[in-house]
Amino acid sequence: MKRLAVLFLFVGVMLSAQNNRVIYEYRFAPDSIKTDSLKTEWMYLDITKKGSKFYSKSTFESDSIVQESIKKQLASGTRNVSISRQRQGGEINYEVEKNYPDYKTYLIANIGNDAYKVLEDRKINWKISPEKKQLGEFKVQKATTDFAGRMWTAWFTTDVPIQDGPYKFSGLPGLIVEIYDQTGSHKMELKGLKKIQEIKTEELNTQGKDIPFTRKKPLEVNRQQYVKQLKQYENDPVQGMRELLSRPNSKVKINMGGKEISDPAEILRAMEQNAKEEMARNNNKIEKQP
DSSP: OTTHHHHGGGHHHHHTSSOEEEEEEEEEOSSTTOTTSOEEEEEEEEEOSSEEEEEEHHHHHHHHHHHHHHHHHHHTTOSSOEEEOOOSSOOOOOEEEEETTTTEEEEEEEETTEEEEEEOOOOOOOEEEEEEEEETTEEEEEEEEEETTEEEEEEEESSSOOOOOSTTOOOSSSEEEEEEETTSSEEEEEEEEEEOOOOOOOOOOOTTOOOTTSOOOOEEEOHHHHHHHHHHHHHOTTHHHHHHHTSTTOOOEEEETTEEEOOHHHHHHHHHHHHHHHHHHOOSOSOSOO
């Protein structure tokens, strides 16, 4: 929290601007068996007059590099597009958008090769406590809630007139400075505030090609539909890729762990093994009940 001492001086300036960024440090244990082995991800909460967007800094940067690589390959006229699956950091692949002033909340997440925009239909009911304390430069107050299978404790400040917070959390009379679940395996802590220019996400023109691992316009679904797709993916994680590779003249070459793979059967085996290993490693998701 020491870094806030300098950043806090600029809060007044920041709040007068249209676009602001709240920087959170997210510490989490992906594996419920190894709760003492925490990983760290830097998360951005970008705020405009229309709403906010919460996403991973590393994932955004990594995806931008992949998009640029694909764009150059398409511009060169190549028939086969090579995609690297190597990533530095960026383990948080979802985004959360909130619309102001009603705070309608959406989860944007990928399941396999498909993207979904999921409307959150569960209200977060906060219980505000009279307990207060000092966190860095901020005077904060305690609030608790039970959401998606976890008990959460939040500390919010009215020093910053933003009624928002990381992930899907909002609805308190101020900005959430710190929030953690009862098990201690998920914790988000405010580390910085700054003014930013509006970031526009460019939609890649794939020239009619269905290219895996690229940003796609998400399909809007309700939560029940999303959970159904999630369960189908867990049972068969390569269904979407199998359908893509079965199309006439479909050629895909991917790079996994430094090895280029172009044989369809080998791609499916490698992707299925990778997906199952990843699901086994990440069994302690932020929502126990999606």
